[in-house]
Every structure is written in structure tokens, then in C-alpha cells.
Amino acid sequence: METVTILWSVYAAVAIMLAVVCGLVWLIERRDRATLMLCILGIAAAVSAYSELGMMHAATAAEYGEWLRWYHIPSFVTLVGQLLFVHYYLGTGRSWLLWAVIFARSVVLAVNFSVHPNFNFSNIVSLQRVSLFGERVSVIGVVVPRPQWELFALGSLVLWLAYLLDAAARKWSKKGAESRRKALVVGLGIAVPLLFTVLYTRLLALRGPHLPLSNIVWFLGALVTMAYELGRDVILSRHARLELAELRAEVAQSERVSILAQLAPALAHELAQPLAATLLNVEAARKGLEDEKPKRDELRGILADIGENYRRAAGIIEHMRRFSKRSTIEMRPISVEDLVQDVVSLVDTEAASKHVELLLLIEPGLPRVSGDPVHLSQVLLNLIMNAIHAVQSHSLNARRVVVEARAHDAKGEVEIAVRDSGPGVPDVDEVFKPFFTTKPEGMGLGLALARTIVEAHGGHLWADCMTSENGAVFRFTVRRV
Amino acid sequence: VSILSTDHIAIVDDDAAIRRAVARLLAAYSFDVHAYASGREFLDSLATRKPACLILDLHLKNAMSGLDVLHHLAGKGLGIPTIVATAQDEPGMRHRCELAGAVAFLVKPVMADLMLETIRSVAPNKETIIN
Numbered sequence: 369m370e371t372v373t374i375l376w377s378v379y380a381a382v383a384i385m386l387a388v389v390c391g392l393v394w395l396i397e398r399r400d401r402a403t404l405m406l407c408i409l410g411i412a413a414a415v416s417a418y419s420e421l422g423m424m425h426a427a428t429a430a431e432y433g434e435w436l437r438w439y440h441i442p443s444f445v446t447l448v449g450q451l452l453f454v455h456y457y458l459g460t461g462r463s464w465l466l467w468a469v470i471f472a473r474s475v476v477l478a479v480n481f482s483v484h485p486n487f488n489f490s491n492i493v494s495l496q497r498v499s500l501f502g503e504r505v506s507v508i509g510v511v512v513p514r515p516q517w518e519l520f521a522l523g524s525l526v527l528w529l530a531y532l533l534d535a536a537a538r539k540w541s542k543k544g545a546e547s548r549r550k551a552l553v554v555g556l557g558i559a560v561p562l563l564f565t566v567l568y569t570r571l572l573a574l575r576g577p578h579l580p581l582s583n584i585v586w587f588l589g590a591l592v593t594m595a596y597e598l599g600r601d602v603i604l605s606r607h608a609r610l611e612l613a614e615l616r617a618e619v620a621q622s623e624r625v626s627i628l629a630q631l632a633p634a635l636a637h638e639l640a641q642p643l644a645a646t647l648l649n650v651e652a653a654r655k656g657l658e659d660e661k662p663k664r665d666e667l668r669g670i671l672a673d674i675g676e677n678y679r680r681a682a683g684i685i686e687h688m689r690r691f692s693k694r695s696t697i698e699m700r701p702i703s704v705e706d707l708v709q710d711v712v713s714l715v716d717t718e719a720a721s722k723h724v725e726l727l728l729l730i731e732p733g734l735p736r737v738s739g740d741p742v743h744l745s746q747v748l749l750n751l752i753m754n755a756i757h758a759v760q761s762h763s764l765n766a767r768r769v770v771v772e773a774r775a776h777d778a779k780g781e782v783e784i785a786v787r788d789s790g791p792g793v794p795d796v797d798e799v800f801k802p803f804f805t806t807k808p809e810g811m812g813l814g815l816a817l818a819r820t821i822v823e824a825h826g827g828h829l830w831a832d833c834m835t836s837e838n839g840a841v842f843r844f845t846v847r848r849v
Numbered sequence: 850v851s852i853l854s855t856d857h858i859a860i861v862d863d864d865a866a867i868r869r870a871v872a873r874l875l876a877a878y879s880f881d882v883h884a885y886a887s888g889r890e891f892l893d894s895l896a897t898r899k900p901a902c903l904i905l906d907l908h909l910k911n912a913m914s915g916l917d918v919l920h921h922l923a924g925k926g927l928g929i930p931t932i933v934a935t936a937q938d939e940p941g942m943r944h945r946c947e948l949a950g951a952v953a954f955l956v957k958p959v960m961a962d963l964m965l966e967t968i969r970s971v972a973p974n975k976e977t978i979i980n
Contacts, residue, residue: 633939637908640936641864644958648870651961655877670873677866720910721937 370503376421379584383413386595393602405453406594412445413587424505424580429492432506433485436581440480440487446587447473447528450558453594454535458554460542461535469531472524479517487521490514498578507580513573525566532559550597557593564589613696616820621694623817624746627753628692634718638684642677649674687714690742697743697824701736701849704773704782710741711748712771715756724756724767731774737782737846739825744846747818747829751786751842754814757806758790758840781827781845788839796831815842822846856901857881858968861891861918862934863909867957871904874961880968888918900929902972904964905951907935907942919949930971934959 387410394403419439426432448470455461480487493510536555539547565583572581628635653670656662687710708730719726752769759767768789775782793799800819805812815829822829822844829844858880860871868884875882883900885891888909903922907915915933922929933946936957943954952971955963 633937637936640957641867644934644936645864645866645870647958648867648874648961648964652870652873652877655874666873673866673869680866716910717908721908723914 371501372424372503372505373421375501376417376424376584379588380414380417383410383417383587383591386410386591387414390595390598393598402453402456402594403598405449405456406591406598409446409449409453409587409591409594412442412449413591415442416446416583416587420580420582420584424500424507426495426506429495429509430485432495432508433489433492436488437480437486439581440477443583444473444477446583450590450594451528451531454532454554454558457594457597458535458539458550460538461531465527465531465534469524469527472520472527476517476521476524483514487517488513496578498580500580505580507578508572518573522566525562529559529562553593553597557596558590561587561589561593613824616817616824617694617696619813620743620746620817620821621692623750623813624742625692627746627749627814628688630753631714631718634721635684635688635714637717637721639681642680646674646677649677691745693742695740695742697740697821699738699740699825702739702741702744703736704734704784704846705730707739707741707744707748708771708773708784711745711752714745715749715752718753719756719769722756722760722767723764724759724769726752727768727770729770729772734773734775734782735848738849739846743821744825747821747844748784748786750814750818751844754842755786755788755790755840758788761791762789775848776845779845780848782848783843783845785841785843787841790839792838793831793840799831800829818844856972857883857898858902858904858972859883859885859891859894859900859929860904861885861888861909861915862904862906863887864906867906871964874964875968878965888913888915888921891918892921895925895927899927902968903929903931904968905931905933907933907946908937916945916949919946919951923950932964932967932971934964 387407390403390407390410394400394407397403416439419435419442422435423432423439426435451461451466451469455466476487483490485492489508489511491512492508493512495506496509497504498507499505533555536551536559539551539554569581571577572579649670653667656666656670691714708728712726712728716726748771752771755769759769766789770785770787772785772787773782798804800815802816803812804815819829826847827845829842831840831842858875860868860875860882862868862871862884863886865886868886872882872884883894883898885894891903905915905918909915909918915935919931919933922931930952931950932953932955933951934955934957935942938956946954953967955967
């Protein structure tokens with residue numbers, strides 16, 4: 369294969385690769401239209417490279433004319449795509465200028481396909497063969513141009529440039545170093561390659577150097593600039609996301625520690641039980657050993673109970689340790705039933721001491737969900753603690769909290785609901801706002817934080833059925849594995 | 850070895866591990882023990898037998914709490930000396946239990962010596978206790 373063919377093919381491959389990467393990024397983040405534009409521009413650049421090769425390898429003037437005619441499609445897409453990129457990325461351009469450019473370039477495209485052989489020439493009489501990087505390629509020889517249309521095309525490019533420079537200038541005038549940097553990089557990065565190309569094309573039109581028609585400098589220059597900008601944004605937003613995740617982990621941990629502090633009396637009770645049993649068992653064993661014939665079975669039973677009580681206490685400590693550890697969200701498949709049971713084991717003593725009946729309605733055979741057990745425990749614990757607090761205004765036998773879990777097969781989710789028999793919540797949106805609280809000791813971050821945790825899991829947390837008769841229901845969803 | 854010849858000690862605790870441990874300890878000291886998982890179960894048993902002493906947990910995970918049991922007993926006027934043994938040492942709880950008729954208030958985990966000593970000091974016929 370010859371050098372020119374290799375060079376243009378590599379260029380096309382790079383452009384396609386960029387298009388694929390940007391396309392994938394856009395599929396993840398559909399709102400990011402600048403990335404979609406970059407994907408389209410990559411495809412257009414690859415098609416341009418293919419057309420340019422077609423022109424260079426054209427054997428006849430008619431074939432060259434045909435390639436040039438089709439070359440206008442990727443050129444149109446590129447010009448409009450670049451402006452839309454600027455429109456979405458800088459967000460500062462004037463709409464009427466944008467539409468004027470799109471209209472003018474549409475006229476160029478329409479004229480191109482309504483005349484023969486193409487927009488640029490009324491006749492291509494002959495081609496010339498020149499050597500480029502050691503390869504023989506075709507360039508225009510004797511041609512009859514269309515000066516009035518060329519002027520129109522040039523005018524559209526001036527409009528194009530005006531839009532770009534105006535958008536960059538407006539961005540520049542906004543405060544902040546980042547705005548200025550963007551204005552400069554995008555403005556220069558796209559305008560300078562275009563100016564070079566216009567200059568180069570003019571020289572060719574003036575029958576200057578015998579070189580092939582190519583927009584590679586412009587396309588590639590602009591593509592690199594735009595890709596650099598987007599890549600930079602991706603990296604910066606990744607940094608921001610990581611910082612946010614760290615911050616959330618910190619706030620979430622302090623909220624968990626505060627929940628543990630509220631649960632401290634109940635947890636102390638839970639720990640005291642196995643310790644108490646152990647103390648009594650040890651004394652029973654000691655006394656038993658004083659017998660002339662110690663009852664071996666009895667002693668064995670005592671030892672088994674001591675072991676069991678140790679495991680029970682260690683389990684509570686491990687649970688508290690895990691729950692108070694600082695950690696960012698790490699997703700893994702978890703069982704909803706285990707999650708609910710774990711949380712209930714932390715909170716059931718608290719519920720009992722406040723005379724709250726805690727009921728579980730867990731659909732059998734629930735699918736596993738994708739989530740972080742510590743963070744999801746925090747969400748559920750927060751909802752249950754709120755529910756326990758909410759029913760305190762009722763008489764002892766009317767304090768009920770129900771935890772329900774069921775699968776939504778169609779949505780691929782599992783829904784967990786905490787329903788209480790309390791007075792309900794007056795405003796379903798207000799309760800999720802940070803610093804909203806009805807508890808004198810509360811910070812009011814619990815529900816706001818719970819919502820961010822659930823959303824970080826790709827689920828939703830909301831409240832419904834707020835009537836004074838039925839109490840409150842808080843529901844959240846988690847995606848199944 | 851003979852103790853409280855006809856009487857027994859009752860224990861009410863919803864925690865099976867505690868019930869077993871108290872029963873074992875008291876049995877090792879030759880007490881006759883009856884254990885109940887709920888206050889209702891214990892109150893029902895009173896129709897057929899009356900303990901010399903009751904060891905009562907306050908924190909019962911069902912409708913009737915230890916305090917409720919105390920109130921019921923007070924209502925019946927059976928005069929069963931009741932030792933409250935709880936891990937729930939909330940402010941004012943000791944006073945409330947004493948008002949409701951408890952003769953002793955122990956905070957779990959309770960040392961075995963203290964529990965035995967308390968039982969001996971509150972159970973009637975304590976002079977008959979040999980151990």
C-alpha cells in the first residue's frame with residue numbers, strides 16, 4: 369500500500385475510533401450533546417478521508433467530479449456539527465447566527481446536488497497526476513469554477529467564523545478562569561484550522577500548488593481540540609465525583625455514628641444479655657465442679673452456651689463495627705432478606721423498649737439486589753428509627769411499624785417500604801430537604817442523606833399515602849442483580 | 850440439702866440464654882426453678898403454683914412488659930417478692946419498679962453471688978436455706 373493511502377486510512381481509523389468512544393460516552397450520558405456532536409464529527413471525518421482518497425485515486429475527471437460532489441455531505445455535517453458542538457459546549461452563541469449558517473450551508477448542499485458535476489465547478493475538463501509522498505495522485509487540472517457560488521460559500525464560512533468568535537468572546541467575558549480558558553481553546557482550536565483550510569483551498573482555486581483537495585488539517589485540528597476539551601471535562605468531573613463520594617461517605621458515616629449513639633441503650637441491653645448469661649453459666653459450672661461427681665453433660669451444655677453467648681456478643685460488636693466504619697459505596701449482590709434482618713436485629717430492642725410492634729412482611733424468594741450493605745442498612749435503619757419516633761404520640765397498643773419488601777419484576781427492582789401507624793407527614797417533599805427535622809436531637813440530614821444513598825444505587829426514595837389515619841409510608845427501590 | 854422445701858423460684862425472661870443460665874445456676878445451688886418466656890405465661894402459672902421469689906426481666910419483647918407484670922402482681926396482692934433483673938437501667942426505672950412493688954433491682958450483667966445473695970435475702974423462709 370502506498371504512503372498516501374496508508375496516511376489517510378490511519379486518519380480515518382483514528383476518527384472512527386474517536387467516534388466510537390464518544391458514542392459510548394454519550395450512550396451513558398445522553399444529556400451530553402457535545403459528546404454526541406463529537407461522535408458525529410468523527411464519523412464525518414472518516415467519510416471525508418474516504419472521499420479525499422477517492423478523489424486522489426480518481427482515474428477520470430468525471431469520477432473526480434462525482435467524489436467531490438459526495439464530499440459535500442461530510443463537509444456539511446462537519447461544519448454544522450462543529451457549530452453545534454460550540455453551541456452545546458460553550459452555550460454562549462447567538463441562535464440566529466447559528467441558524468443563518470445552517471441555512472447557508474444547506475443552500476450550498478442543495479445547489480451541489482442540483483447542478484453537475486458539483487457545487488464548485490461547472491466543468492472539470494482534465495485532471496493532473498502529481499506525486500505526493502511518493503504516491504501518484506490525481507489533482508484538478510483544467511476546470512471551470514462557479515465564482516458566484518464560491519463567493520456564497522465563502523460568505524457562509526465568514527458567518528460560521530463570526531458565530532464561533534462571538535460565542536468564544538461571550539464566554540470570555542464571563543467571569544472565571546475556566547470560562548476564559550474554554551473560550552480560548554475552543555475559539556482558537558476550531559477557528560485556526562478552519563482559516564488554514566480556507567486559505568489552502570483558495571490557493572488551490574487560484575491554481576497555485578498542484579496538491580490534492582484536503583480538509584484534514586481543519587478536521588483533525590478541530591477534532592483534537594474538541595476531544596481534548598471533552599476528555600478534560602470527563603477527568604475533572606470524575607475528580608469531582610470522587611470528591612463528592614468521599615464527602616458523602618464522611619457525612620454518611622457521621623450520620624451512622626449518630627444513629628448508633630441513639631441506639632446505644634438498646635445495644636448495651638443486647639450486649640448485656642449474653643454477658644449476663646455467661647457470668648451465671650460460669651458460676652453454675654464452678655459450683656457444679658464442686659460436686660464429687662460433676663455432671664459432665666451439664667458442664668458440656670454450659671460450655672456450649674458460653675460459646676453461643678460469646679458468638680452472640682461478638683456478632684453485635686461486629687455489626688456495630690461494620691456499621692460505624694467509614695466507607696464509600698461498593699456495590700455487590702446482597703440478599704434483601706439478610707439486609708432487613710440485620711437492620712431489625714440492631715433496632716428491635718429499641719422498638720420493644722418504646723413499645724413498638726415491629727412487623728416484617730418479606731415476599732419469599734426475593735431476588736438479590738446490587739448494593740452496599742452498610743449504606744443500604746443505614747437507609748433502612750433511618751426509616752425505621754423515624755417510624756419508631758413517629759408512632760410515639762400514639763397509645764402503647766397502637767404503635768406499629770411494618771417493614772415490607774417485594775419484587776417489581778417488570779422494572780427489575782425490589783421495593784422496600786417502611787409503614788408506620790403514626791400521624792403521617794404533612795409535606796412529602798419537605799421531609800427530604802436537608803436540615804428538616806421533627807426531633808429535638810436530630811440534625812435533619814437523615815432522609816436527605818438516605819435519598820442520595822438510594823440514588824447513588826440507581827434507585828428512588830419517596831414518601832406516599834400521607835394521611836393522618838394511615839400514617840406514613842416511605843419506600844425505596846434497589847436494582848436487582 | 851434442703852431449701853424452701855415446697856417453694857420454688859420463678860424466672861421470667863424472654864431471652865432463652867438467660868433463662869437457661871439462671872435455671873442452671875439456681876439448680877446448682879439446689880433451688881427449684883421454673884422459667885417462663887413471657888409475663889402472661891407466668892401469671893397463668895400462678896393458678897397452680899406460687900413461687901417463693903420471682904426474678905423478673907423488664908424488657909420483654911411482647912405485649913406485656915416487666916413493669917406490667919409487677920402491676921398485675923400488686924393487683925393480685927399475692928406478696929411474691931420480686932427481684933427485677935434488667936439491662937435496661939434507664940433513669941427513674943428503679944424507682945418506678947420499687948413503687949410497683951419490686952423488692953430489689955439488679956442491673957445485668959449480674960454477678961452470680963449478688964443474685965444468690967439477693968434471692969436469699971428476699972425469699973421467705975430464708976432461714977431454711979442451707980447453702
